[in-house]
Structures are given as structure tokens and as C-alpha cells.
Amino acid sequence: MNKEKEHLMSMLKENKISEDDYNLLMGALQKKTFFEKISSSVLLNPFQKVAGFHALVVGVIILMCMSYLGMIAKVYFPGILSVLNASVVTNQKIENNFFLLAYQNLIACSVLAATFLFSAIIFKQKGLRLVDFLGTVAMARFPLLILTIFLSAIRVVNPGFLAIDLSKGIPLHPSLIMK
DSSP, rough: HHHHHHHHHHHTTTSSSSSSHHHHHHHHHHHHOOOHHHHTTTTTTTGOOOOOOHHHHHHHHHHHHHHHHHHHHTEEESSSSEEEGGGGOSOOOOOOOOHHHHHHHHHHHHHHHHHHHHHHTTOSSSOHHHHHHHHHHHHHHHHHHHHHHHHHHHHOOOOTTOOOOOOGGGOOOOHOOOO
């Protein structure tokens, strides 16, 4: 891109093109294509624009929203990428509450961030900050927030829909399979 700009500048200095043509061509060179605009989109890759402490704050908000909505949806977050319907858990010792879900979310993010941090240390990366790892991992749980929103909406609209008794198996009717 710099070569093109230098070439246009030299053509302008040599009076091969007018100043209007130069401005027109420079505008065309600086214009982003549709795909360049998409690749720099915040929705596609929010980590380009939000990092460090800001990412951590956004991530903590996501985790707290997941914990609150998880109470409504009656789900647990037992692992890094898992959501467990509380109705399939037998012999529940602890009732589904906000603090338990927040604890599960914070532990999952902390373990994953620590794993990434130690991997980066092992591979001798420079300029490592714990806040970057924690914020990125917490923000990356956004798809689970979307899932929790859907599950809580289903639970509010039709509470019995997610109440599954796995001891009897999952009933499948042939009409559901043979379509």
C-alpha cells in the first residue's frame, strides 16, 4: 500500500496526474473493502478493541449475568465449556443459587486463564499480563451467556419443557426419527 502511495506522489510531482486525480486515487486506495470491514468488526473479534482491565470488567459482567440467569434456567456450570441441566442431577446436595454458579464460573475461568498463562510462560512469551488472560477467557464465555439466556427464557415460558427424567431414558417416537 505504501508503494502505491509513493508512486502516486511521484506521479503528482512529475505532473503526470492532476491533484484531483491524486485525491481520487488516494481515496480509492484508503477505502476498505467489505471483507476488510468485517474482519475488523468488534462483533467478529472483540479482542482487537477490548483488552486488559476493560476486558476483565466486561468478562466479570458476563459471568455475573450467567450466574443470575443460571438460577432462573436451573443449570450448573461444572466445567470450562459445559452447562448441566439441574433436573438431571440426582441427589442434589447443594441447591442451585447465585453464589454457587458465580463460584463455578470464576473457577472455570481462573483455571483456563492459568493454563494459558503457564503455557505462554513455558513457551517464553514476553509481555505477559494476568489481567489479559483473565479478561480474554471471561469474555470468551459470551456464547455460554447466550445459551443461558435461551435456557432461562425456555424455563420461564414452559417450565416443564426442560424437566427430564433420565432414569426412564429419553423417549423417542418413530415419527420423530423417520421424517
